[in-house]
Amino acid sequence: MNAEAAFFKATGLSKSFGGAQVVTDVSLDIGANQVIGIVGENGAGKTTLFNMISGIVRPDAGNMMLDGRPFSPKNYLGAKASGISRVFQEQALIPNILVYENLLLSYESMFTRLGQILDKKKMIEMAKRIVEPVGLDIDVRRPTSDYSFSKRQLIEIARACLVPTELLGIDHPLVLLDEPTSALEKDDEETFRKLISRLRKRSSIVFVSHRLTEVLELTDIIYVLKDGHLVERLKSSDADERTLHGLMVGRDRESDYYLEARQIDEFSESNVFSARGLSRADEYADVSFDVRQGEVVGLGGLMNSGKSEFGKGAAGIVPPDKGEVVLCDGPPEAPSIHKLVGKGLAYIPAERLTEGMISAFTASWNLSLAGRMENFVNRFGLWRHRHEQKVTEKYISDLSIKAPGPSAICATLSGGNQQKIVLSRWLCRNPTFMILDNPTRGVDAGAKEEIYKLIRDLCARNVGILLITDDLLELIGLSSRVIIMQHGRIAKVINAPARSKPTERQLIEAMLTEVTPPDPDLSHHGSESAS
Numbered sequence: 007m008n009a010e011a012a013f014f015k016a017t018g019l020s021k022s023f024g025g026a027q028v029v030t031d032v033s034l035d036i037g038a039n040q041v042i043g044i045v046g047e048n049g050a051g052k053t054t055l056f057n058m059i060s061g062i063v064r065p066d067a068g069n070m071m072l073d074g075r076p077f078s079p080k081n082y083l084g085a086k087a088s089g090i091s092r093v094f095q096e097q098a099l100i101p102n103i104l105v106y107e108n109l110l111l112s113y114e115s116m117f118t119r120l121g122q123i124l125d126k127k128k129m130i131e132m133a134k135r136i137v138e139p140v141g142l143d144i145d146v147r148r149p150t151s152d153y154s155f156s157k158r159q160l161i162e163i164a165r166a167c168l169v170p171t172e173l174l175g176i177d178h179p180l181v182l183l184d185e186p187t188s189a190l191e192k193d194d195e196e197t198f199r200k201l202i203s204r205l206r207k208r209s210s211i212v213f214v215s216h217r218l219t220e221v222l223e224l225t226d227i228i229y230v231l232k233d234g235h236l237v238e239r240l241k242s243s244d245a246d247e248r249t250l251h252g253l254m255v256g257r258d259r260e261s262d263y264y265l266e267a268r269q270i271d272e273f274s275e276s277n278v279f280s281a282r283g284l285s286r287a288d289e290y291a292d293v294s295f296d297v298r299q300g301e302v303v304g305l306g307g308l309m310n311s312g313k314s315e316f317g318k319g320a321a322g323i324v325p326p327d328k329g330e331v332v333l334c335d336g337p338p339e340a341p342s343i344h345k346l347v348g349k350g351l352a353y354i355p356a357e358r359l360t361e362g363m364i365s366a367f368t369a370s371w372n373l374s375l376a377g378r379m380e381n382f383v384n385r386f387g388l389w390r391h392r393h394e395q396k397v398t399e400k401y402i403s404d405l406s407i408k409a410p411g412p413s414a415i416c417a418t419l420s421g422g423n424q425q426k427i428v429l430s431r432w433l434c435r436n437p438t439f440m441i442l443d444n445p446t447r448g449v450d451a452g453a454k455e456e457i458y459k460l461i462r463d464l465c466a467r468n469v470g471i472l473l474i475t476d477d478l479l480e481l482i483g484l485s486s487r488v489i490i491m492q493h494g495r496i497a498k499v500i501n502a503p504a505r506s507k508p509t510e511r512q513l514i515e516a517m518l519t520e521v522t523p524p525d526p527d528l529s530h531h532g533s534e535s536a537s
Contacts, residue, residue, distance in 0.1 A: 046231035048422025106133035264483025284329035304485030352432035
């Protein structure tokens with residue numbers, strides 16, 4: 007390795023798709039044993055830059071050097087052979103195969119005898135060598151789906167970070183991490199930090215994250231991208247969140263980031279949604295509460311609290327074993343997604359690519375997927391294609407979606423713009439009640455602001471919202487009331503009026519302090535004051 011020169015160097019990289027320029031003249035240096043951060047809004051070009059480095063797409067212009075030699079991978083396989091490994095923004099594991107099979111996927115030929123017989127014992131031994139240094143307490147012989155989303159994310163990180171050295175014998179790999187921590191639990195975040203500290207001793211790391219505090223903490227140098235251009239390179243020690251945010255979005259971060267001044271704290275007695283004794287075995291039990299017109303009710307808890315499972319149950323996606331819901335003035339009924347959607351319910355899932363959209367299809371197709379048939383079909387039963395295009399154009403404009411137009415394939419859009427397409431699908435139905443499960447996961451600071459504004463706009467139109475989120479500041483900032491769940495039950499309800507918000511410490515204490523199930527009356531309008 008040449009100690010004088012950068013371990014990896016890119017000069018003048020540019021890439022366009024269908025006439026839309028995505029990356030323009032970007033240059034960067036990555037030193038040996040450095041951790042480099044790349045930040046920017048969704049659509050800034052971060053993922054496309056990673057795609058060029060890892061051989062998934064070829065740059066239109068520019069060149070790359072790896073350890074002093076010209077580097078121009080023909081495909082991802084070629085990049086991996088050269089020591090480039092990667093964690094993608096969306097999980098790339100196959101849930102229904104064993105953990106060790108996922109860890110060593112595409113490397114099976116290295117574990118065959120006589121060219122045909124697969125030596126599973128050696129594969130298991132190698133898989134253990136990969137996960138044990140990470141501190142992952144898992145059995146590599148179990149199905150990947152047995153583990154939580156957070157643990158699966160750590161498995162993927164372990165694969166990217168340690169396969170190059172442990173399996174391929176590469177002395178100094180270049181590891182690309184695209185939003186690796188967006189789905190990690192708190193304990194797993196600490197495991198990740200320890201892994202980065204260990205890995206940097208024999209690797210170079212490029213780290214993309216929308217969590218600016220994390221980038222500042224873990225990196226040596228930060229590159230800021232905006233609209234495909236490199237706008238700044240600065241030492242992490244010389245930067246702070248406000249500086250980075252201003253460079254990313256071209257303006258200072260709003261002091262009222264969660265638009266608390268627009269929060270509605272006085273409500274009529276009109277409920278848009280009521281849950282009555284919803285229960286599902288091993289997931290949640292006897293959950294009851296109301297959501298009023300224009301109210302944001304936050305649902306928080308640890309990863310095993312059952313909050314996301316409850317969201318799917320309340321929407322009727324995975325129906326509960328017992329209990330009923332009431333939507334607006336309708337009759338009490340067992341939740342059914344088909345019935346509830348027709349009555350004004352909207353549901354935004356946490357995993358947009360697996361549950362929220364079909365990414366290989368166009369923006370217009372995805373937007374109209376859940377639309378009322380009468381909106382997109384004429385009286386003769388024919389699809390109103392022009393109307394579909396016009397509606398899509400409206401939401402592209404209204405939500406500032408960075409897409410060439412309605413015919414853009416969703417897989418080519420950034421994560422934040424994909425999320426806006428998912429939101430648009432339901433907004434065109436004019437919902438009365440929305441369940442939002444981690445709506446800003448993997449979304450940059452600028453796009454988060456736009457989603458927060460959208461939530462306040464919806465509340466102003468008397469739409470009720472159940473906000474399920476792992477982000478404590480988001481939970482506090484947006485909610486009028488916060489319901490904390492423990493082991494599938496409501497543990498505490500905390501008022502969160504705009505002028506008297508609870509603290510993160512109060513919420514964490516409520517999540518960790520074991521309590522007996524509260525009086526059912528607490529889960530309706532009565533609740534504990536934040537003060």
